[in-house]
Amino acid sequence: MLKKEHDVSMKILTLQALLRRLPKHHLKRHQVEKELARRIAGLRGEESINYELSLLQGKNEYIFQDLRLPNGEHYFQIDALLLHPNFILTIEVKNIGGTIYFDKKFNQMIRILNDQEEVFPNPILQIKRQRTHLKEFLNSHKIEDIPIESLIVFSNPYTLLKSSPEYTPQELSNIIQRAELPFKIERFKQTYNSEKLTPKDIRRLSSLLLKKHIPSPNTTLENYKINPGELLKGVHCPNCFELPMQRKLRKWYCSQCKIFSTTAHINSIFDYYLLLSETITNRKLQDFLQLPSRTSSLHLLRSMNLESIGTTKGTKYFLDFDTFSTLNRISY
Numbered sequence: 465m466l467k468k469e470h471d472v473s474m475k476i477l478t479l480q481a482l483l484r485r486l487p488k489h490h491l492k493r494h495q496v497e498k499e500l501a502r503r504i505a506g507l508r509g510e511e512s513i514n515y516e517l518s519l520l521q522g523k524n525e526y527i528f529q530d531l532r533l534p535n536g537e538h539y540f541q542i543d544a545l546l547l548h549p550n551f552i553l554t555i556e557v558k559n560i561g562g563t564i565y566f567d568k569k570f571n572q573m574i575r576i577l578n579d580q581e582e583v584f585p586n587p588i589l590q591i592k593r594q595r596t597h598l599k600e601f602l603n604s605h606k607i608e609d610i611p612i613e614s615l616i617v618f619s620n621p622y623t624l625l626k627s628s629p630e631y632t633p634q635e636l637s638n639i640i641q642r643a644e645l646p647f648k649i650e651r652f653k654q655t656y657n658s659e660k661l662t663p664k665d666i667r668r669l670s671s672l673l674l675k676k677h678i679p680s681p682n683t684t685l686e687n688y689k690i691n692p693g694e695l696l697k698g699v700h701c702p703n704c705f706e707l708p709m710q711r712k713l714r715k716w717y718c719s720q721c722k723i724f725s726t727t728a729h730i731n732s733i734f735d736y737y738l739l740l741s742e743t744i745t746n747r748k749l750q751d752f753l754q755l756p757s758r759t760s761s762l763h764l765l766r767s768m769n770l771e772s773i774g775t776t777k778g779t780k781y782f783l784d785f786d787t788f789s790t791l792n793r794i795s796y
């Protein structure tokens with residue numbers, strides 16, 4: 465049973481907003497585009513194992529996708545976790561095409577595609593670390609003695625996997641192609657045939673995982689060392705993403721694709737939320753959307769029925785993800 469699905473990827477939405485708001489020739493543009501492509505491929509990979517995971521219908525078998533859990537002062541991430549009464553399985557999904565070479569001598573994963581070599585962190589080390597973190601996390605909550613298995617799943621069936629001869633078959637047994645996942649899980653069930661967690665333990669651990677999951681903080685601008693002043697202002701077109709739209713007859717007009725919109729400002733306020741802050745004042749809204757008057761921006765703010773604090777010019781309005789997902793459909 466699926467207990468937790470993927471979070472809507474805030475990172476992907478934020479990078480898309482950043483690309484909309486960066487001038488065309490900005491130096492960081494290429495870097496942002498590369499990260500966005502990598503994140504989208506990662507998400508598609510994680511989603512691609514949904515079918516294999518949906519085959520798990522056992523009683524007291526729970527799946528959690530996209531967990532970020534605390535261990536001491538740090539956090540560790542797990543693409544998918546299977547909670548079974550006899551064992552726990554963590555899955556790290558890789559959606560990388562081309563030829564993959566695991567190099568033991570330097571502990572690297574090298575991808576060869578179109579005669580280009582690219583180095584990635586070695587996921588074999590990654591899952592070892594992840595297992596240690598998970599063990600410590602469980603011990604700190606008095607859950608001991610449960611076997612933890614980890615798998616690295618390549619989601620693209622055309623990825624060619626190779627390794628240096630120093631690796632033993634045992635060391636490579638955790639690296640599989642997506643189609644093998646159900647059979648591998650079946651083998652774990654046969655290997656671990658004694659119950660370690662009672663249905664009550666499972667319920668407790670299940671709510672613990674959901675409670676301790678903390679989505680990663682949004683620090684995109686800081687990461688790229690981009691100053692808020694470098695971002696383009698104005699309302700962007702919901703159709704072609706051009707900036708800025710013009711205000712005509714209480715509607716937004718795009719001179720590129722010649723469309724009118726009554727709600728385009730909502731998408732742009734969502735950009736503000738993703739890139740700058742979870743609260744906004746009327747003055748900041750007027751500036752960000754480049755509105756002609758304070759009254760027009762106040763009118764737009766009030767029409768969104770946001771929660772607010774304060775009653776004077778400094779009134780802060782609270783923006784949150786749910787506001788936008790209900791006001792507007794979000795896609796990427």
Ligand SMILES: [Zn+2]
Binds near residue numbers: 705706718723
């Ligand atoms: Zn347009």
